[in-house]
Amino acid sequence: MADAALRLTALVEELLGERLPVRIRAWDGSESGPPGAPVLVVRRRRALRRLLWKPGELGLARAWVAGEIDIEGDLYETLDLLAALIWERPDGAGERVHPARDPRVRAFAKGLLRLAGPWLPPPPPPEEVRRRVGALHTRRRDKEAISHHYDVGNDFYELVLGPSMVYSCAYWEDGGDLEGAQRDKLDLVCRKLALKEGDRLLDVGCGWGSMAIHAAREYGARVTGVTLSAEQAAYARKRVAEEGLADRVEIRVQDYRDVRDGPYDAVSSIGMAEHVGAVRFREYADDLYALLKPGGRLLNHQIARRPERNESAYHVDDFIDAYVFPDGELAPVGRTVTALEEAGFEARDVESIREHYALTLRRWVANLEKQWDRAVRMTSYGRARVWRLYMAASALSFEHNKIGVNQILVVRPAEGGSSRMPLRARDWTASATG
Known part of the structure; x- marks a missing residue:
């Protein structure tokens, strides 16, 4: 696989319906995206498996904490760009919509599966809070x-x-x-x-x-x-x-x-x-x-x-x-x-x-x-x-x-x-x- 970044960029842009404002560098050394833009580095394919098993914020967070994704460039600028595209996309009523509710997410998941490989979900990084039991705020x-x-x-x-x-x-x-x-x-x-x-x-x-x-x-x-x-x-x-x-x-x-x-x-x-x-x-x-x-x-x-x-x-x-x-x-x-x-x-x-x-x-x-x-x-x-x-x-x-x-x-x-x-x-x- 020598074109992982290009394939990943195409999948994300198809899901979001617009161009990515950041570059992607993948684990195979390939890059895709606008020159000079902040770079989202996907160091390991395991990061994609995290997204498949936990779509949205928690999957991304687990990949970040584990060091499987990283950012090259201004951290604040890059988070701003990604938040505007992923976490805060408005629907017609002005509500925030999580990508998992978008019907296009199924096609995205299939393409991601081909890139990530059909393996079991990786365990969460050890810093994550384990399952909690009992009533809240005892x-x-x-x-x-x-x-x-x-x-x-x-x-x-x-x-x-x-x-x-x-x-x-x-x-x-x-x-x-x-x-x-x-x-x-x-x-x-x-x-x-x-x-x-x-x-x-x-x-x-x-x-x-x-x-x-x-x-x-x-x-x-x-x-x-x-x-x-x-x-x-x-x-x-x-x-x-x-x-x-x-x-x-x-x-x-x-x-x-x-x-x-x-x-x-x-x-x-x-x-x-x-x-x-x-x-x-x-x-x-x-x-x-x-x-x-x-x-x-x-x-x-x-x-x-x-x-x-x-x-x-x-x-x-x-x-x-x-x-x-x-x-x-x-x-x-x-x-x-x-x-x-x-x-x-x-x-x-x-x-x-x-x-x-x-x-x-x-x-x-x-x-x-x-x-x-x-x-x-x-x-x-x-x-x-x-x-x-x-x-x-x-x-x-x-x-x-x-x-x-x-x-x-x-x-x-x-x-x-x-x-x-x-x-x-x-x-x-x-x-x-x-």
């Missing part, structure tokens, strides 16, 4: 899901996230650096919560302790941080001790549903609610409401997806579910606000910082690429490839408004319905130094 299943994502190794996260060890959207100013942008985000949360000396703060999903440390050191708060990750907790406790804040900060390995030592003056939940799931979100809102004092504030920092025309048909992203955030779910921001209000909260402020997350993710990708060999040694070749694809694709999703991220400030009303907030509450818009 304590045990949530702990397993969190362990898959966060117990990759603290050294790996240091490499990607930088010294701040903040794994959520930073808050940028023009020309800012990642560390400063993450510090500004933590300070923004503290100001929205109106933290002051002696306040009790519960940090739900505290990660490696950055929010807890900032609130205690800069605002004098007494902080309880909870996480399901043992590795995160050990790292956070070490940082707390090194900062001399052990008398102000307690880090627990604990499910938020098991916190019983309220009331707290404030609650921060930064990048954690995505793990809660639709079936548990009202329980999450009820629990946090019960843990707050009257007049206490909750800052819920959460990624959101765009609403689907048919919400009952929405499915979690296959690649993200299998390799990144098992059982993670995104909801539209309106649904999140409604659930919080149904629990008794009053919504006081919603700020979209979507573009800020795109900038953050591009910095994380740059950190990973700069120290690629070290990242592979710390985890595995497949795991490093998972992270590169996941972060780059997510950056594009934020840039193109496929997903967003919002800081939602709500308050538990005090007696008589008082919010105990000033008439002009948005003093947090001033910079920490301004």
Whole structure:
């Protein structure tokens, strides 16, 4: 076979009904496609068998993680081109259509079978989450899901996230650096919560302790941080001790549903609610409401997806579910606000910082690429490839408004319905130094 690239290009173009904007280089050394365009490298025929057995995103993801397909050229540009052709093709009603629903896919599959060979499906790369059992978002299943994502190794996260060890959207100013942008985000949360000396703060999903440390050191708060990750907790406790804040900060390995030592003056939940799931979100809102004092504030920092025309048909992203955030779910921001209000909260402020997350993710990708060999040694070749694809694709999703991220400030009303907030509450818009 000396013309695999040409045959593969013809099959894809027939399926899509248009010319491919990328070149294809196949395992036999052949190339096809526009000169000078980014190159999609198909290193092994096994990649095609993955597509046959798992058409669409998951098959492509498995081939990427295994190193059977690769990209030469600008990663973001190539993902943009491929996404426009494969994942986001509109039908007449404007809905996104997966190629498997296109009747032309049968002819494509037959041609692919001739190229790939009639072998059994290859096993998934070892980084993929194995079959999960039991109901969604039980304590045990949530702990397993969190362990898959966060117990990759603290050294790996240091490499990607930088010294701040903040794994959520930073808050940028023009020309800012990642560390400063993450510090500004933590300070923004503290100001929205109106933290002051002696306040009790519960940090739900505290990660490696950055929010807890900032609130205690800069605002004098007494902080309880909870996480399901043992590795995160050990790292956070070490940082707390090194900062001399052990008398102000307690880090627990604990499910938020098991916190019983309220009331707290404030609650921060930064990048954690995505793990809660639709079936548990009202329980999450009820629990946090019960843990707050009257007049206490909750800052819920959460990624959101765009609403689907048919919400009952929405499915979690296959690649993200299998390799990144098992059982993670995104909801539209309106649904999140409604659930919080149904629990008794009053919504006081919603700020979209979507573009800020795109900038953050591009910095994380740059950190990973700069120290690629070290990242592979710390985890595995497949795991490093998972992270590169996941972060780059997510950056594009934020840039193109496929997903967003919002800081939602709500308050538990005090007696008589008082919010105990000033008439002009948005003093947090001033910079920490301004």
